[in-house]
Amino acid sequence: MEAKKISLFDLVYKYGTVAVIVIVMLVFSLTNPYFFTYDNIADILRSISIVTFVAIGVTFSLIVGGFDLSVGSTVSLTTVVTASMMVWYEQGAVVTLVVPIVVSLLVGLINALLVVKIRIPDLLATLAMLYIVNGIHMTYSKGYSIYANMPMSDGTTAPGKFQQWYLWLGQGEILSIPVPVILTFLLVVITHIYLTYTRQGRMLYMTGGNLEAARLSGIPVDRYRTLAYVLSGLFAGLGGMLLAARIGTGQVSSGGSMLMDAVAAAFVGFSVFGAGKPNVFGTFVGAILIGVLLNGMTMLNLPYYAYDIIKGVVLALALAVTYYQLRRKRRA
């Protein structure tokens, strides 16, 4: 009797998230014939591509036992910076790509400085950075979204516009697969291989698993934690750049909602296939779950403001399963 109960739970734990996605998709497909079409599935994947970038960044900070709350602000900042490079300063491809990347790396480095060197608890340090980076993005954009032909403060109109090649990153297709979806798959595969099959990936996990034991095993833990925050900043930055390409403007405060979606995706990912720890593949599945729910709810014409309730419930359920499992593991 006992043994049977355990195996049922293990089943739920391992495949619960995936099962929920399948069930949700089934329900939506039955209620709306458009749901399960290629166009709509491509749409869902396109819509989650940016969140997936950000969520993978969050996953890196979780792996080393940290947390990065500043990713949403970093998305906002790099979105307007990228737009300004093209619209305000008429820069070519190199500058347009390099400047926002450098900016996001800097945000990651400062996070690392605060958490790793100055030893401020991660939540508090990155909370401070959330405000600082958000403030910088507002100050830099003067609170206005950046778009072609926008009026400048000196009365003229903005000289540049979004370049076609850049918009292609967010809106183009290759063999009728959206480019951002291809980029997302690439990122998921590369980071998954990095974390699972390389020495550095293992060391990141060991550092998060037991910081003191890792240090006493001769692992340069401060370096790995720094790396994780820098990568977190970088992926948030790439997310912001992709966002600019997708909407074709430098939308102000566009990253605000990204933080919570990314965190939810990463935590839902804990429970995917029973990993019990942060992992890229799970994070991707978590992002898909959120995307499917949002898409389905839109089709069902649920009020927009109710979405957060559903997202919150999903997150609470995933966390409940993860922590219930952890508790069982610790007790045994």
Next chain:
Amino acid sequence: MTHLQMNGIIKHFSGVPALRSVDFEVKGGEVHALLGANGAGKSTLMKILTGAYQADAGTISLDGSEAAIHSPQDAKALGIQCVYQEVDTALIPYLSVAENILLDQLVQTKAKGLINWQRLYSQAEEILQSLGFSIPVKKHVEACTLSEKQLILIARATVQKAKLVIFDEPTAPLSSKESERLFQIIARLKQNGVGIIYISHRLPEIFQICDRITIMRDGRNVTTKKTSETNLDEVITHMLGKSFAEEFPKVQVPIGEPLLEVTGAAGGKVSGADLTVREGEIVGVVGLVGAGKTELARLLFGADGMEGGKVTLKGRQVHFRSPKDAVEAGIVLVPEERRKEGIFVEESVKNNLSVTTLAKWSPLGFIRRGMESGHARELVNKLDVKTADISQLVGFLSGGNQQKVAIGKWLGTECDVFMFDEPTKGVDIGAKSDIYRLIGNLVEQKKGVLYFSCEFQEVIGIADRILVMFEGKIVKELSREQATQELIMYYASGGE
């Protein structure tokens, strides 16, 4: 008169038997030792008695009537108290000593309204005084030392009207003076008709204070004897299931050139420490709890900042800013706090064993899984780690096997000096002898060993030279031939 009877207790974890029908009996007014190697099932049996686990089958009766114990509250209500080995799990760090001692009373009190702090403190004061402990009652528990925490737990257990008190490795963190006082307290409880279950790896004290001994092995109770009718050898034989000719065999190895030379090492509590370790030599560093042994080990390993002194490794002066520097130079540490510092409980045996040598198994940065697993399997066999598979999480292993993993991770490195900080703490005799054998192997390969311990007898058995620490200083060097427990105690407690 209290009379506890546990019959046919069976317990499985995920299908693996931990207890296979155990019978156990304790009477009021006796001190009953529960012995067994790690993994024998002592802790599981006690957790069933205290309500932390539920037995799959079997009955527990107290004073002739069946005791339904479904939770720790049930056990406490029946008068079953436990002084846990892992003190931090039973104490609330940011509350005061007084609140922790009177915790059950505070929680269970029916009286509504305000806490009478004056009375709380004076009550706690009284309890501590009656036990002969001196700890400030307003001190926060997080600021207490390990031995103080242990004393707080003992005080808490005696507050309650206990019929039965379980002591799980109570003397591990205590100095010998504090241990003596604990034995007096146990004697007093015994006179009051309380039944005592006493779990310890220190066999001499078992023979000093216990009336009867029950020995467990592989989830069964093997035998129960009156202490007066048995002896050390017989007990060890029962625990191991085989005879144990010599408890601590010492490997004889020719001693070679100096490997590690330290002069005037200082930092934190430690000052002016001079020492030398040669090839094939085991140097014991002994002292009472709090003498600065762990601090010295961490200093030499680069884990804490060194404020002064000179360290030479194989003739080359070195300065470690982090453990990484120390490992690269060839000196490693097996730390005292195994679970916190030595192992990764939520990682597999394989990942634990390869954490120090992963660079070898990952040319070009990618891990070659075959090589990594081969290395892990080799170590598991060599160390005789009891694990189902190398993918098992280390957190599921017994203490002794966890320790073997904590040591094993260093064996694949090219290190010359191995430091062990209390490597046999909370480890059963079987694993202990494995650890001694391993240290013997190391010195046979001309490695140098620094062995930090507060178990004098152990150090006398294993070390070539013994350094005695007192208040952060090395106060005396003794040769193996000179050293006796009495002599070490004399210097360790500040004798000139």
